[in-house]
Amino acid sequence: MSGPGPSPVPGPLSVAPATVVDMAGVWRSGGVRWGEDGPGLVWVGERGERRVSRIGFGGDVGFRVVGERRCVGARGNACPGDVVxxxxxxxxxxxxxxxxxRVHSVAADGVxxxxxxxxxxLAWFGPGQVKVGITAEEREGARLREQGAVCFSxxxxGPLxxxxxxxxxxxxxxxxPDRVSYEQKRLVRATLPGPGERADEIRDMHARAVRLGGWPESLxxxxxxxxxxxxxxxxDGLVPAHGVVRELVPDGAVGGRVLAAAGPDLHLEAEGRVVVLDxxxxSGWGLAAAPAGGGITVPVRALRPPDVQDQLF
Known part of the structure; x- marks a missing residue:
């Protein structure tokens, strides 16, 4: 696989236009890592080695699912039972x-x-989709990129x-609200208003928030x-998605061209259709390299409002 720059970045995916770099062995996904300059996929090898594959829009991805999905453990520690x-x-x-x-989760007030x-x-995901949230200041805007916030302020x-x-x-x-579902986010990504209109909605909500009484004194x-x-x-110019990968299955394959990425989602074009891969x-699966042109052979469901779910193909 290769990403931006002169040399290939090894891993079980191909993410460069018209390039497939086969990587021997089975890898496990460590999730998407969002930097200020874009996303990358983290990979963990059979001996614990870690590598990052840069994701380039217009580039190809291809992988095949190996074995069973097993627990990834907690807080950096392996699952003692290696549970399926x-x-x-x-x-x-x-x-x-x-x-x-969960015990050590900030979201659960564990600390x-x-x-x-x-x-x-304040994060904006689409018209009328503004949420409030918190993140450690040291993380800067990483949390917002991980959530797929189209814009934020x-x-x-102050203290937690x-x-x-x-x-x-x-x-x-x-x-x-303090959360917006990923299904809601996916439904509107290809039909968003321009930056000016979405910024106006954030500014309006910010102004209303600071006028409220009852703010904590230490904030x-x-x-x-x-x-x-x-x-x-x-x-910009994103094509609406036809469906969403429902689950990965043993020996299933995912291959296509990357159109966009937001939070954990990749928008892939494969065999004339656009599918979102969360x-x-x-995570938890063994993954091996596969041709990007092999299409998608795992179950895919229709992209519908959150209360309407069905099988697409």
Whole structure:
């Protein structure tokens, strides 16, 4: 596989136009890593070695599924039982490892005494799809790229529990949710308004938020500055998706041309159709290189509103 630059980056995928670099052996996905300059897929080899494959829009991807899907463990530790887990789940963890991971999760308030500075953000995913959330300040905008936020602005900064109270205030007073489903995000990515219109919606919500009474005293308001990810994600001129990979299966293959990437999602063109691959479905599987032109032979479902799910092909 090769990415931007003069030399190929090894791994089980091909991500360069008209290039397929075969990598011997079986690898496991470590998920998408988003940098400020774009996405890459993390791979873990049979001996624990880690490599990153840069994802280039217009480039090819191709991999084949090997063996069974097994638990990825928790907090950097291997699953002691090497448990086989469900194929279609976004999280490849057994019940015990999921519990251990949750214990130390900021999202679950598992570490209320966390000394780090946190930021409250407003993220926009489509018209009427603004959410509020928090992230550690040291992570900068990585969390927003990981979620597939088309644009965002910071709202406040301070201790963890103050940031959490601000999040709850916006939910109660303004009806701003703390999550938007991936199905909702996928439905609108190819029909988004321009950067100016989406920035206006963020600015309006920011202004309404800072006017609210009841802000925690230890939380400092941050001026609105909209960061837009449309170009970084490759959303300009994006073709609407026909479907979404439902699950990976043993000996199944995924191959196609990368049109865009947002959060964990890759938009792939394969055999005249556009399919979204949630790369979280790749975790826990053994993966080997396959021709990018081999198409998609794993189950794919129709892309529909969240309450309407059916089989597509």
């Amino acid at each position: 887990v469900a194929r279609g789940s976004a999280q490849a963890r057994c019940g015990e490892c999921a519990r251990l991971d 209320p005494d966390d000394p780090r500075v946190y930021r409250v953000y 910071w709202l406040g900064r 529990m103050a940031a959490r109270r601000c999040e709850e205030l916006l939910r109660a007073a303004l009806g701003v 400092e308001a941050v001026a609105c500055r909209v960061v837009d990810h449309g170009r970084l994600f490759g959303l 790369t979280r479905l790749m």
